[in-house]
Amino acid sequence: MTTNSQTRKADHKAHIIIVDDDEAMRIALSQWLELSDFAVTVYEDAREALRDINPDFAGVILTDVKMPRLDGITFTRSVLAADPDIPIILMTGHGDVPMAVEAMKSGAYDFVEKPFEPTDIVENLERAIEKRRLVIENRNLRRQIAHRGSLDSRLIGNSLPMRALKDEIANIAPTEVPVLISGETGTGKELVARAIHDLSDRRNDKFVAVNCAAIPEGTAESELFGHEKGAFTGAAGQRVGWIEHAIGGTLFLDEISSMPLALQAKMLRVIEQREVVRVGSNAPVKVDFRLICATNEDLSEAVTARHFREDLLFRINTFELAIAPLRDRKDDVALLFDIFAERAAERFERPYERVTPTLTAQIKTHEWPGNVRELKNMAERYVLLVGSPEERFKRLFKGGLETATSGPADLALADQVRGFEERVIRDALDRHDGNVKSVMEELDIPRRTLNEKMKKLNIRRDKPV
Ligand SMILES: Nc1ncnc2c1ncn2[C@@H]1O[C@H](COP(=O)(O)OP(=O)(O)OP(=O)(O)O)[C@@H](O)[C@H]1O
Numbered sequence: 001m002t003t004n005s006q007t008r009k010a011d012h013k014a015h016i017i018i019v020d021d022d023e024a025m026r027i028a029l030s031q032w033l034e035l036s037d038f039a040v041t042v043y044e045d046a047r048e049a050l051r052d053i054n055p056d057f058a059g060v061i062l063t064d065v066k067m068p069r070l071d072g073i074t075f076t077r078s079v080l081a082a083d084p085d086i087p088i089i090l091m092t093g094h095g096d097v098p099m100a101v102e103a104m105k106s107g108a109y110d111f112v113e114k115p116f117e118p119t120d121i122v123e124n125l126e127r128a129i130e131k132r133r134l135v136i137e138n139r140n141l142r143r144q145i146a147h148r149g150s151l152d153s154r155l156i157g158n159s160l161p162m163r164a165l166k167d168e169i170a171n172i173a174p175t176e177v178p179v180l181i182s183g184e185t186g187t188g189k190e191l192v193a194r195a196i197h198d199l200s201d202r203r204n205d206k207f208v209a210v211n212c213a214a215i216p217e218g219t220a221e222s223e224l225f226g227h228e229k230g231a232f233t234g235a236a237g238q239r240v241g242w243i244e245h246a247i248g249g250t251l252f253l254d255e256i257s258s259m260p261l262a263l264q265a266k267m268l269r270v271i272e273q274r275e276v277v278r279v280g281s282n283a284p285v286k287v288d289f290r291l292i293c294a295t296n297e298d299l300s301e302a303v304t305a306r307h308f309r310e311d312l313l314f315r316i317n318t319f320e321l322a323i324a325p326l327r328d329r330k331d332d333v334a335l336l337f338d339i340f341a342e343r344a345a346e347r348f349e350r351p352y353e354r355v356t357p358t359l360t361a362q363i364k365t366h367e368w369p370g371n372v373r374e375l376k377n378m379a380e381r382y383v384l385l386v387g388s389p390e391e392r393f394k395r396l397f398k399g400g401l402e403t404a405t406s407g408p409a410d411l412a413l414a415d416q417v418r419g420f421e422e423r424v425i426r427d428a429l430d431r432h433d434g435n436v437k438s439v440m441e442e443l444d445i446p447r448r449t450l451n452e453k454m455k456k457l458n459i460r461r462d463k464p465v
């Protein structure tokens with residue numbers, strides 16, 4: 001992260017770009033401006049400056065008008081076509097009124113007559129910088145508001161923890177920092193990871209999700225890093241790994257704590273060196289991706305227990321987003337239930353009437369060990385059941401409420417969650433006659449996750465798929 005902090009330090013200073021074909025002028029100006037605490041970049045040729053200037057450039061441009069290759073007026077017009085709010089100060093010939101008029105017509109912020117003392121220009125620059133700062137600030141604010149709108153439609157919930165989470169997502173999404181999302185099962189970690197990707201500048205590139213718990217240990221290395229033809233017995237062809245697939249986009253490492261230690265070491269190298277070496281190759285491939293990781297385990301505990309590398313943790317947790325369990329944001333329960341039920345009713349073409357406040361209060365008392373996934377499942381089953389709302393709730397929560405209240409109070413949360421998961425999967429398998437594909441769809445989990453959970457919970461399907 002050294003590079004990042006260095007840029008951040010440089011960003012602190014206001015940035016001035018100087019474009020002038022006259023070397024003596026470039027030197028004199030840049031020296032003076034650097035002494036005045038500006039960060040300065042100089043260009044002899046305006047065409048090169050044009051190549052480097054991005055629409056969100058946060059500084060001010062100071063350019064000569066008379067230049068051999070690209071003149072200052074044309075240069076100004078090109079810059080302003082990309083971003084009409086970048087302040088440009090033109091340096092015109094002394095007493096050249098037509099040129100000064102032309103300069104202002106081109107949309108330049110200001111002009112100064114040559115020759116001038118560098119001291120004279122500092123005040124103009126500071127004013128221009130302040131104007132630019134306001135424009136950028138406003139733009140960011142508008143973007144954040146737009147982001148919030150799209151976040152509200154994807155991440156349901158208006159409770160305080162949810163609002164804070166959405167603010168953090170809007171704030172962190174456009175940056176490149178690695179994000180570590182933590183939260184219990186079903187709290188929405190994957191949903192949040194996708195939201196971050198979709199609000200980032202990488203939104204038009206791929207979002208590659210890898211569930212570290214679901215890759216078999218034997219093939220994990222080649223799945224992640226790829227392999228060359230003949231790298232090991234059975235490697236008939238070349239394989240591009242998930243990391244390379246994510247180039248340009250976002251790599252989402254789900255359940256990162258399940259990554260075997262040997263792979264953690266390799267992953268650390270990829271993150272530090274930004275390159276990947278396929279199994280059986282020694283030619284590194286440059287990789288550029290944004291990393292998002294998710295965990296439902298406490299990674300510092302995993303570090304203490306020595307099944308997670310501390311150095312890797314420090315690489316991935318630059319920014320941590322902790323999603324609160326549903327029982328800590330009960331204000332969201334009614335809204336979530338209502339929206340999920342409404343959507344399900346539409347999908348299954350069933351009628352749905354909003355649940356009464358008494359029943360809403362009842363679902364609020366439930367502990368929701370399976371969090372939003374459990375609630376979504378419940379809302380969908382509610383829509384599919386027949387009978388009065390009261391009857392349906394009775395049937396629904398006969399199982400559900402037991403989880404929260406019947407288990408011994410001192411049963412560890414992980415065990416309660418395990419018990420809950422086991423029952424949901426068994427029930428679903430029963431309902432679908434052991435058809436794993438239908439279970440995947442109903443529970444909205446990928447096949448690998450389901451297989452992995454079934455393996456962990458010792459659930460066998462009675463019938464073949
Ligand atoms: N705030 C929310 N608004 C709308 N849907 C949500 C919200 N939170 C979670 N969900 C939905 O709940 C289900 C579970 O979410 P997700 O898969 O993201 O959870 P997870 O934290 O990754 O769970 P696990 O640890 O089991 O993998 C998904 O169908 C998701 O769309």
Ligand SMILES: [Mg+2]
Nearest residue numbers: 189190254294
């Ligand atoms: Mg998940």
